Each structure stands twice: as C-alpha cells, then as structure tokens.
Amino acid sequence: MPSFSAGASTQKQQNYQRRRQQIREQRKSLPIASVEKRLVDEVRKNDTLIIVGETGSGKTTQLPQFLYDGGFCQDGKVIGITQPRRVAAVTVAKRVAEECNDQLGKKVGYSIRFDDSTSNATRIKYMTDGLLLREALLDPLLSKYSVIVVDEAHERTVHTDVLLGLLKKVQHSRANASKNGKTLPNVGHSQNLTQKACQGTRCAPLKLIIMSASLDAKCFSDYFGGAKTVHIQGRQYPVDILYTYQPESDYLDATLVTIFQIHLEEGPGDILAFLTGQEEIESLERLINERARLLPPESSKIWTAPIYSSLPSEQQMNAFKSASAGTRKVVLATNIAETSVTIPGIKYVIDPGMVKARAYNPVTGMESLIIIPVSKAQALQRSGRAGREGPGKCFRLFQESEFDKLVDSTVPEIKRCNLSNVVLQLKALGIDDIIGFDFMEKPSRTAILKSLEQLILLGALTDDYKLSDPVGHQMARLPLDPMYSKALIVSSEFKCLEEMLIVVSMLSVESILFFPREKIEEARAARKGFESSDGDHITLVNVYRAAAECLEKSKNANAKERTMDKALTRWCRENFINHRSLKHARDVHSQIQGHVQQMGLNQSSCGEDMALFRRCLTAAFFLNAAMRQPDGSYRALATSQSVQIHPSSGLFRTKPDCVIFNELVRTTQNYVKNLTRIDPLWLAELAPQYYATED
DNA sequence: GAGCACTGC
Incomplete structure (x- = not known):
C-alpha cells in the first residue's frame, strides 16, 4: 500500500508540474507578453489609457496580472475589470485564478448578479459592467479600486456607456480629492455621499483603462481628453473575404445556395451562417435538409445545428459537438455566435449582412425589433469567426460596393432604447443635469425628456426633476424596470406585495410559458390549469405558486437539492413552462425580496381578494x-x-x-x-x- | 390567431 500511494502522489505531482509548465508556456506565447513592462509603465505615466487589442492578444487575462505584479494592489486596493457579459466574467476569472495558482475567490474572483465569488482577499476582480454601476450607488468614488479596466468597450452597451461617463467623473473627483487632502470638491456627485465615501480614506487617483477590439479607438481617446492609445497585436489566422458579383434579392435563398456551393466545392471544415432570428433559422434548416436528400450518394453529408438564445441549452449544445466523419456541420446562428459564444471548427462563414436590432421611438415610447444591414465592424467580427483555428473564408452575400456603404459601427444602444432606468440611476448618483451630462454619445433630447416625464408620472422625480424622497430613492435601489419598482411600492400600500413581487419577477424574465408548434394543443391544455379569467398577471402568480408547491413537496420528502431540481425540471416539461426562465424568475424574486425587506415595505398578501390585486395593478x-x-x-x-x-x-x-x-x-x-x-x-x-x- | 437579435442589475 505505501508504495502504491507514493506512486500515485508522484504521478499527481508530475501532472501538476506539467500543467504549471503548460500554463507558463501559454502565457509566454501570448502577443501581449512581450509588452508587459511597457504597458505597466504607460499605466503609471497616464491616468487613462486606451488599449486596442485584437482577438487572441491575451489582454483580458494578462493585463490585470501585470498590474498586480506592478504593485497596483498595494494598501489592499483592488483592480476591477468589467465585462458586458456574465459568462465572460466567470470564465476569465477562473482562468486567471488557475494561472495565478490560487483558489478562485481568493486573490482572483468574480462578481455578477446572483453569484459573488470574491472575498476580502480579492485583488483582481472580474465583474459585469452593470454590477459596477450598482456598486457606485453605494460607493460613489469607487474608493476600493486603484484601477478599473473597461473591457470590450467597443460593444457600447448601455451599461458601458453610462459607466464610461461615470468613471470620467469619478476620476476627476478623486484627482481633486487627493490633491486637496480632505476637503472634497463636489463634482456632480451629491455632497454628503462623496464625503461619506472618502471619510477616513485617502482617495488616490483612479487609473482607467479602456480596452477595445475595434480599430476605431479615436472616439474613446477623444472622450478622455486625448488619452494615449496603445495597440497590441492579435493572433488571428487570415480570412479570405469574398463578395457577390450581383446584388442578392433574397438573402435566405442566397445563403442556401452558398452552403451547398461550399459543401460541394470547398475542402473540409464547418460552416457558420449568420441569420436574423429563430424563424429564419427554422425555415432554412428545413430547406437545407430537403435539398441535402438530393445530394449524390457518394458525396459527404450535411448536418445542421441551430443556435439562438431562446433555444433550450441542451439543444444549443449540439452546435458545439463535432460532426461524425464524412459529415459537414452547418451551424445556423443568430448574433449569439458573433460575440457571446465561440463555436469550434468553423472554417467558413456566410454573412448575409443583416441583423435584427432593437429600435426605439422616443415620441411614442415604443420599442420594436427591425431587420437592418450590419455595420462594417460587425461584418468584420463575423468574418473573424472563420479564422480562429486556421485560415478561413468568409462569403459576404452582397457586393463590395455595398460594404463601403455600411456604417462604420453599430449605433450605441443608448441611442436606441428607453432611458428611464439610465436617468433614474444617474439621478441616484447625484447627477442632476441629465441633458448636460457628458455622455460619450448623447441620446436625443426627446428621448431624455420622455424618460424624465415618465419618471415624474411614476413619482420618482418631483416636478422640478429632483429624485423624490423616499419613492425615488427606493425605486433607484431596485434592479428593475422603474415601472415595476413603482408597482412594488404601490402594492405595499394596497397590501398585496406578495403577489406583485411574483408578478414583477415573472415579467422581468424571458417568457415563462412556451408553446412548441408540434404540441400546441397539449401546451394549451396545460395552461388551462393555471389560467385566470381575470388575465395574465394572475395566471403568472398561479404558475409561480404551483412551481413553489412542487418544490415544497419534494423538499418535504427530504429530497436532496439535485433531486428537487430534477422534480422541478420534470414539472416544467409536463406543464410547458420554460425551466430556465422560471429559475431566473425565482432568483430575481429572492433578490428583490431582500431589497424590499430592507426597505421595510409592508409584505402582505391579498389572499383571495383578486379584485384588490387588480385595483393595485391598475394603480401601478x-x-x-x-x-x-x-x-x-x-x-x-x-x-x-x-x-x-x-x-x-x-x-x-x-x-x-x-x-x-x-x-x-x-x-x-x-x-x-x-x-x-x-x-x-x-x-x-x-x-x-x-x-x-x-x- | 402570432412569434421573440443580444445582453444586464
């Protein structure tokens, strides 16, 4: 026995050493590794630095480690790195923790909504940009951070844009605070919050690093007063771009033809085609499979794998599997494959050049989804997906002259959405002059006025545009659409907060009920069991309570957590309820419940009195x-x-x-x-x- | 009798 266990541990030791060696080599081979010293120097010299790094440069994982080693975490200060997406924050943090040879949640951690893996020891903290905005409500100077890195800034999500505006202000406030010792200027922030945040601590200047993958760094540099820009090489294989000779009138048909052209004429490698939505994907999948039957028997086969966000996860996973020998995989994807997920094995990309995008009409206040041409930056991002593992080809289904006419980059989201939430957040941060706020790209005056007007109608703002007390402050604290936050406050007065909390949780997530085309009658019958003749809100309450009851039952049977989850999954399947959405709604519910408890709202139920609840819905x-x-x-x-x-x-x-x-x-x-x-x-x-x- | 790009607190 002793000799056996010694052998095993030696083996383990060897595996460990090999893994460490492998990580060291991978890190050393990244393009960014050769410029470590220069980067750290530039951060020391400049308060704001723009880093343009192409895909594969290693900037997201390496830069924070360089800064840590460069002494930017002295006195317990933290380096914060923001990401637009949750999954990126988690996976990068795990990778960096491994590179540091440390347990996740110690030196390296992440923090996203519903999931915090940080501790007092955390010095390199990955998080979503929305979460950092929330932190700013509690600590307006973000005093625990010595450096904040805003990653993927080129994506220009609403959160990124608001964050950039806020960070610029925080940087000024902290620079002045450290110059003047303890006398603090009031630069937009509400005076008492600023003082509280800085009491007893010396606010060192805040270092800002904006990282972008797009070549257009000038807009970031201009915004930050001509900040220095550093370029880092990427590691990407060459991608041949091909255009059509003629304009294509039907991009779906053109995609179909191109898929078979590649399949019959090009070498091995999988195909990724970008479409605008579920319906297009489903109909193209049918067409491909019909036509694939006509292929000569000696030719290799075609296998289609759809992927879009509302597709259940198990089915999404198909797109990541490799096709069997002699078969070519064709992935039909929405924008999800542009940035959110990376599918291995792709050599050919088909880009019809269209995208479904959100649009907002500030006059009517209506949001809609429209199909529009992609931007140049987007087309570039899509073609890059062909060059991840080797040289690739991208077939753009439009003429080269059309490419030149595309806009350079996608219109930032902040210019095409309802701003009520943004305005409420800024007000809560003590920024009163929204029209005059230094946005990187200003939303239209009409859009700002529209949201101010809505916030006044909801009682969040007074007639002179000040945050109202306590309603406005309470609303700003809740991570919900302002109309839903108001509904909770109203329901506390109507004594039906329990029901309203369920309703806003269910309304805050993707649709809960789902109706597969092939089982529509069964799905409808299942819904009958929950349906209220008063309407959909009460139906949602019934669904939520039935799910809770299902969990309660298996809990009483002393089931383990995994068994309970299985029971719920099964219940959802039987009742045609989207399990992922329901789970999300339960998470939202428990988070918001915590908030309303802290606020001391009246947590009562209306019991059987549904007329009271409908009156409350009316008031809200x-x-x-x-x-x-x-x-x-x-x-x-x-x-x-x-x-x-x-x-x-x-x-x-x-x-x-x-x-x-x-x-x-x-x-x-x-x-x-x-x-x-x-x-x-x-x-x-x-x-x-x-x-x-x-x- | 219709259908929802993608994120996020």
Missing part, C-alpha cells in the same frame, strides 16, 4: 391602459395608438372593455401582451393625476 400600470373600440380593436389611452390583444394572452378571446398591459410590441401590427381586465372607472379613481375627468 395606469400608464398602460387600453379601451376596447366598437370595431373590436383597442386604443392605448396614453398614446392613442390602435393596438390588438396578442393571441398569446389568456384574454385574447374574452376581449374585455378595459385592460392594463405590460408590453406593447410592434410586429405585423401593434400588439399588447400580459394583460389584466379592469374596471375603467378605476383609472380616474386610482390615477386621478393622469385621468382627471374631462367633463
């Missing part, structure tokens, strides 16, 4: 009321738009006189979703400020 969502018209259509009262009840609503057939709704989407026509029937008289009674009687 009065801005979204619609009346039936003689022709059977509806009119949204706030905007006078003509709308229809979406067929997914339980009230689709009933057609009540008056409803409140939570979503207005424009597709083939204007649809309202998530409805509850109400008495029209309640509007004037419960929202007199808005529905003052006209006669």
Whole structure:
C-alpha cells in the first residue's frame, strides 16, 4: 500500500508540474507578453489609457496580472475589470485564478448578479459592467479600486456607456480629492455621499483603462481628453473575404445556395451562417435538409445545428459537438455566435449582412425589433469567426460596393432604447443635469425628456426633476424596470406585495410559458390549469405558486437539492413552462425580496381578494391602459395608438372593455401582451393625476 | 390567431 500511494502522489505531482509548465508556456506565447513592462509603465505615466487589442492578444487575462505584479494592489486596493457579459466574467476569472495558482475567490474572483465569488482577499476582480454601476450607488468614488479596466468597450452597451461617463467623473473627483487632502470638491456627485465615501480614506487617483477590439479607438481617446492609445497585436489566422458579383434579392435563398456551393466545392471544415432570428433559422434548416436528400450518394453529408438564445441549452449544445466523419456541420446562428459564444471548427462563414436590432421611438415610447444591414465592424467580427483555428473564408452575400456603404459601427444602444432606468440611476448618483451630462454619445433630447416625464408620472422625480424622497430613492435601489419598482411600492400600500413581487419577477424574465408548434394543443391544455379569467398577471402568480408547491413537496420528502431540481425540471416539461426562465424568475424574486425587506415595505398578501390585486395593478400600470373600440380593436389611452390583444394572452378571446398591459410590441401590427381586465372607472379613481375627468 | 437579435442589475 505505501508504495502504491507514493506512486500515485508522484504521478499527481508530475501532472501538476506539467500543467504549471503548460500554463507558463501559454502565457509566454501570448502577443501581449512581450509588452508587459511597457504597458505597466504607460499605466503609471497616464491616468487613462486606451488599449486596442485584437482577438487572441491575451489582454483580458494578462493585463490585470501585470498590474498586480506592478504593485497596483498595494494598501489592499483592488483592480476591477468589467465585462458586458456574465459568462465572460466567470470564465476569465477562473482562468486567471488557475494561472495565478490560487483558489478562485481568493486573490482572483468574480462578481455578477446572483453569484459573488470574491472575498476580502480579492485583488483582481472580474465583474459585469452593470454590477459596477450598482456598486457606485453605494460607493460613489469607487474608493476600493486603484484601477478599473473597461473591457470590450467597443460593444457600447448601455451599461458601458453610462459607466464610461461615470468613471470620467469619478476620476476627476478623486484627482481633486487627493490633491486637496480632505476637503472634497463636489463634482456632480451629491455632497454628503462623496464625503461619506472618502471619510477616513485617502482617495488616490483612479487609473482607467479602456480596452477595445475595434480599430476605431479615436472616439474613446477623444472622450478622455486625448488619452494615449496603445495597440497590441492579435493572433488571428487570415480570412479570405469574398463578395457577390450581383446584388442578392433574397438573402435566405442566397445563403442556401452558398452552403451547398461550399459543401460541394470547398475542402473540409464547418460552416457558420449568420441569420436574423429563430424563424429564419427554422425555415432554412428545413430547406437545407430537403435539398441535402438530393445530394449524390457518394458525396459527404450535411448536418445542421441551430443556435439562438431562446433555444433550450441542451439543444444549443449540439452546435458545439463535432460532426461524425464524412459529415459537414452547418451551424445556423443568430448574433449569439458573433460575440457571446465561440463555436469550434468553423472554417467558413456566410454573412448575409443583416441583423435584427432593437429600435426605439422616443415620441411614442415604443420599442420594436427591425431587420437592418450590419455595420462594417460587425461584418468584420463575423468574418473573424472563420479564422480562429486556421485560415478561413468568409462569403459576404452582397457586393463590395455595398460594404463601403455600411456604417462604420453599430449605433450605441443608448441611442436606441428607453432611458428611464439610465436617468433614474444617474439621478441616484447625484447627477442632476441629465441633458448636460457628458455622455460619450448623447441620446436625443426627446428621448431624455420622455424618460424624465415618465419618471415624474411614476413619482420618482418631483416636478422640478429632483429624485423624490423616499419613492425615488427606493425605486433607484431596485434592479428593475422603474415601472415595476413603482408597482412594488404601490402594492405595499394596497397590501398585496406578495403577489406583485411574483408578478414583477415573472415579467422581468424571458417568457415563462412556451408553446412548441408540434404540441400546441397539449401546451394549451396545460395552461388551462393555471389560467385566470381575470388575465395574465394572475395566471403568472398561479404558475409561480404551483412551481413553489412542487418544490415544497419534494423538499418535504427530504429530497436532496439535485433531486428537487430534477422534480422541478420534470414539472416544467409536463406543464410547458420554460425551466430556465422560471429559475431566473425565482432568483430575481429572492433578490428583490431582500431589497424590499430592507426597505421595510409592508409584505402582505391579498389572499383571495383578486379584485384588490387588480385595483393595485391598475394603480401601478395606469400608464398602460387600453379601451376596447366598437370595431373590436383597442386604443392605448396614453398614446392613442390602435393596438390588438396578442393571441398569446389568456384574454385574447374574452376581449374585455378595459385592460392594463405590460408590453406593447410592434410586429405585423401593434400588439399588447400580459394583460389584466379592469374596471375603467378605476383609472380616474386610482390615477386621478393622469385621468382627471374631462367633463 | 402570432412569434421573440443580444445582453444586464
């Protein structure tokens, strides 16, 4: 026995040494490794540095370690690195912890919503950009950070843009604070918050590093007063770009033809085609499989793998599997494959040049999804997906002259979405002048005014645009759409917070009920069991409670957590409920419950009194009321738009006189979703400020 | 009788 165990441990030791050696070599071979000293020097010399690093440069994993070794974590200070996506924050943190030969959550950790793996010992902290914004509400000077690295800044998410504006301000405040010792200037931040944050600590200047993969670093540099820009080489194989000679009128058909052209004429390697949505993917998949049957028997086979975000995870995994010998994999993907996931084995990319994008009309306040041409940067990102493992080819299904006409980069999200949440956050950070705020790219004046107006109607702002006390402060603390935050506060007064907490949790996630085309009747029958004739909100409460009951039952049977989860998964399958969404809703529920407890809101249930709950829904969502018209259509009262009840609503057939709704989407026509029937008289009674009687 | 790019707190 002793000799055996000694052998095993020697073996283990050898494996360990080999792994360490492998990591050292991988790190040394990264393009960024050769410029470590120069980078650390530049960070020492410059308060703000822009780093342009192409894919594969190693900037995300290496730079924080260089800075740590360079002494930027002295006095317990932390290096924070923000990412636009949760999964990136987690995977990079795990990798860096391994490179540091340390347990995750010690020196290296990550923090994302619902999942915190940091400790007092954490010095290199990966997190989502939205989370850092939340931290700023509690510590406006972000005083524990010596360096903040904003990664993937070129993606220009709303969170990134707000964060950049905020960091610029924080940097000024901290620079002045350290110059003046303890007398603190008030640079936009509310005075008492700033003082509290700096009490007893010396606020050293904040180092900012903006990392971007796009070549267009000038906009970042300009924004930060001509900040120094450093370029780091990437490691990417060459990709041949091919254009069509003629314009293609039908990009779906052109994609189909190109897939078979590659399959029959090009060497081995998988294909990735970018489409705009689920419907296109499903129809192209059918077409490919029909045509694949006509291939000559001696030719190699084609295997299609769809991937888009609402596809259940097990089915998404298909796209990552390799095809069997003699078969070519064709991945049909939405934008999810552009940045969020990397699919191995891709040699050919097909880019029809279109994308489904969110659009916002600040006049009507309506968001919609429209299909538009991609930007140059996006086309570049897509073609890069062919060069991850070897030289590749990208087939752009448009002419080269069309490429030149594309916009350089995608319009930042902040210019095409509802800003209520952004404005509320900025107000809570003590930034009062929103119109004058130094955004990197300013949203339209109309959009800002629209959100200010909405926040006043919700009672978050006073008539002179100040954050109201306590409602505005409470609303800003809740990580929810402002209208949902307000609904919780209202429900506390109506004594039905328990029900409203369930409703806002369920409304905050992707759709809970799902209807597979092939089993539509079964799905409908399953929903009958939860359905309320009063409308969809109460149906959602019923679903949530039934799921909780299912979990409670298996808990009483002393089941282990895994068994409980299995029971719930099965229950979801039987009832045609999206398990991922339900789990997410339960996470949101428990997080928000913590917040409302701290705020001391009245946590009671309305019991069986659903009329009370509907009155509460009316008081909360009065801005979204619609009346039936003689022709059977509806009119949204706030905007006078003509709308229809979406067929997914339980009230689709009933057609009540008056409803409140939570979503207005424009597709083939204007649809309202998530409805509850109400008495029209309640509007004037419960929202007199808005529905003052006209006669 | 319709359908939802992708994220995030």
